[in-house]
Amino acid sequence: MAERKSAMRLERTRTEGFFNSGTYHFWIFSILLLFVVILPVQIFSITADLSANYNFGDNLFSIYNEDISYSSFLLSAELSYKAEGFEFLASLNAANDRLYNDSFSDSYYGGFYFSMGSSGISVDLGNANVTFGKMHLSDEVESPYSLFISSMDLPRNTINFSFEDDNFLYTTRWIELTNLLDSSTTTDLRKKYRGMNYKVYATKFGNFRFGYQEADIYVGKTFDLEYFANPIPGFFIQYVNDNGRPYPEGLGEANYVAGFFLDYSDNGKYAYAQILIDDINANRFLHPESYQNPDKIAWSLGGRVNTPFGILALYNAGATKYTFQPSAEGGNQQFYGYTYYSDFLYKQTDGNDMILPLELLYTGYKYGENNVAFRLEYESTAPKGLFATVEYVVLGERSPINAWNGDTTYISGTHLLDDSVLEHRLIGNLTYTLTLPLNLSFNISTDIGYIWNKSVLTQADDYVKKPFLKPQLGNDVPYFSLTTGLNFSFSF
Numbered sequence: 001m002a003e004r005k006s007a008m009r010l011e012r013t014r015t016e017g018f019f020n021s022g023t024y025h026f027w028i029f030s031i032l033l034l035f036v037v038i039l040p041v042q043i044f045s046i047t048a049d050l051s052a053n054y055n056f057g058d059n060l061f062s063i064y065n066e067d068i069s070y071s072s073f074l075l076s077a078e079l080s081y082k083a084e085g086f087e088f089l090a091s092l093n094a095a096n097d098r099l100y101n102d103s104f105s106d107s108y109y110g111g112f113y114f115s116m117g118s119s120g121i122s123v124d125l126g127n128a129n130v131t132f133g134k135m136h137l138s139d140e141v142e143s144p145y146s147l148f149i150s151s152m153d154l155p156r157n158t159i160n161f162s163f164e165d166d167n168f169l170y171t172t173r174w175i176e177l178t179n180l181l182d183s184s185t186t187t188d189l190r191k192k193y194r195g196m197n198y199k200v201y202a203t204k205f206g207n208f209r210f211g212y213q214e215a216d217i218y219v220g221k222t223f224d225l226e227y228f229a230n231p232i233p234g235f236f237i238q239y240v241n242d243n244g245r246p247y248p249e250g251l252g253e254a255n256y257v258a259g260f261f262l263d264y265s266d267n268g269k270y271a272y273a274q275i276l277i278d279d280i281n282a283n284r285f286l287h288p289e290s291y292q293n294p295d296k297i298a299w300s301l302g303g304r305v306n307t308p309f310g311i312l313a314l315y316n317a318g319a320t321k322y323t324f325q326p327s328a329e330g331g332n333q334q335f336y337g338y339t340y341y342s343d344f345l346y347k348q349t350d351g352n353d354m355i356l357p358l359e360l361l362y363t364g365y366k367y368g369e370n371n372v373a374f375r376l377e378y379e380s381t382a383p384k385g386l387f388a389t390v391e392y393v394v395l396g397e398r399s400p401i402n403a404w405n406g407d408t409t410y411i412s413g414t415h416l417l418d419d420s421v422l423e424h425r426l427i428g429n430l431t432y433t434l435t436l437p438l439n440l441s442f443n444i445s446t447d448i449g450y451i452w453n454k455s456v457l458t459q460a461d462d463y464v465k466k467p468f469l470k471p472q473l474g475n476d477v478p479y480f481s482l483t484t485g486l487n488f489s490f491s492f
Contacts, residue, residue, distance in 0.1 A: 045491045049078040053443075053485035061099055063425075063451065063479070064355040064469075072097035074485075078117065085124045089133075091117025101349050118155045131160040137173065140200050140211060141261050144375055145300040145317030147276040147365045148198060148213050148259070154340065154360060159228070169202040169211065174228045177217070177340050177363065190219035190335040191342050196363065197227035197234065202261075210262050213276075215364070217255040219335045226250065233258075255326070255336035257364075264303075271303030276364065278323045278338070281414065295414040296323040298365050304377070311379040318372035319365060321396065321415040325403045334464065338363050339400045345467070355457060358469070361400055370396040370417060385433040395423040395455065399468030406460045406468055423471040424452040427479055441487045449479040 053074045062068040078091040094112045098105075102113035120133015131137065134155045139146030157176035163169070178194035180187075195218055202211025216227050216234035226241075227234055234256055241250035263272035278296035302315030326337035335342050340363055344356045359366045367373055373393040380386035396419040397405045404410050427449030434442045454477055455469040 046081050047491045049489045051076045051487040053483055055483045057481035058479050060357045064357050069097050087122040090119045093117055116155055127165050128163045141272045141274050143315055145315050147274050147298050147300050148215055150362055150366050152359055152366050167204055171200040172228055173198040176222045179222050193222045194219045195222040207266050208264050212260055214258040217336055268306035273301040275299050292413050294322050294410050298323050310381045313377040315375045319369050321370040323369040337400050342401055368398055368400055370398045387431045389429045391427055393425040397470050402460050402464050402466035402468055408462045421453050421471040421473045423455050426450055439489050443485045445483045447481045452476050
């Protein structure tokens with residue numbers, strides 16, 4: 001140790017000679033540069049993933065829109081690091097599918113535009129965890145049909161705090177829904193700024209978990225500290241603040257949805273059931289002779305099991321008509337829907353409207369209201385890398401932004417798929433991933449299916465004038481896509 005200290009003093013003396021030579025700023029800059037570039041590599045390892053995928057054929061947008069590009073590339077770059085108590089992730093994508101209006105795409109980037117993947121920081125604090133960034137964090141249940149948080153990968157500005165021990169689990173999560181760049185002073189602030197808070201309270205016993213989930217959607221601002229930090233359920237936060245103790249406080253109106261889940265897991269099995277209640281008809285019990293407002297309920301159940309031949313999974317979900325819509329007893333609240341945005345049409349470069357697929361709009365269950373879905377999955381153990389799915393979905397009239405769809409008010413009673421025409425989707429997927437030398441992997445994936453009575457955009461004849469989707473008899477189309485890709489992963 002003494003020899004090391006002497007060497008350090010000698011090195012410091014030599015260095016001071018350089019500082020006195022008039023190149024002080026140069027050497028300070030050089031040392032800082034070496035510290036930034038070299039030291040992180042020596043202290044920890046960063047994993048980088050680069051991928052390029054080529055798609056030919058249909059995609060999610062082509063289900064809703066005409067004249068969609070049938071040939072496109074997707075390039076992705078991701079940096080990640082995970083150590084004890086700390087994790088970061090940075091992800092960026094570039095695509096040339098022309099699905100979004102980007103004024104710099106052709107002039108600067110050869111027809112490509114950039115989009116964010118999940119990017120953020122996660123810090124473990126023993127039994128607690130704090131995660132923040134532009135990320136997509138999942139629902140508590142492991143399902144492609146999760147109800148409270150969409151199973152689609154949709155990064156949004158997020159702050160998440162969770163605590164879990166052997167007996168209890170608690171999560172509170174803020175998600176920024178809408179923060180529109182709109183300089184107009186006439187735009188309603190309730191449309192420009194929208195946020196939500198998601199909470200989970202669960203108890204654990206053996207291999208089971210039983211929990212309560214809720215989400216509160218508020219408008220006029222993107223973040224509310226009390227909904228995030230106060231562990232009291234959001235129903236009571238709104239109730240107390242609206243009535244005033246002694247003065248009314250907070251945001252006023254909020255959309256409150258709640259539900260429960262039960263799941264079971266061990267080394268070879270996972271099963272769950274989940275329910276979400278947007279509204280329930282209490283009059284059937286309290287005043288059966290009076291009007292009967294609709295039950296707005298969604299359900300999801302399923303699971304997976306390991307077999308000698310691979311992993312087999314089966315899922316079912318659905319939601320009654322009007323669930324997730326921006327509706328209330330006072331009529332159409334317009335901005336309070338369980339969606340990331342309060343619109344699903346946007347302009348393209350040519351001035352035409354593009355429909356944002358509803359699966360990319362719903363904050364919760366990806367198919368939204370008035371549907372039933374079934375999904376079968378299989379992952380092979382021999383050969384490894386083979387994955388197959390078959391999905392069948394039945395959909396009726398639906399609109400995530402216009403309460404009561406094309407009607408001025410709801411149809412009395414609870415309704416599910418009782419429209420005169422229904423859309424049917426049957427689509428299968430087969431994916432194979434081949435691991436190659438030199439940290440490379442190759443994947444090929446194909447989707448084949450058919451859509452009967454595909455829904456079309458329909459203008460509502462009400463005072464809101466917001467559109468809805470309506471199945472059209474005889475509008476039958478095949479569905480086909482082929483994707484190939486190459487991935488390179490390395491650490492340094």
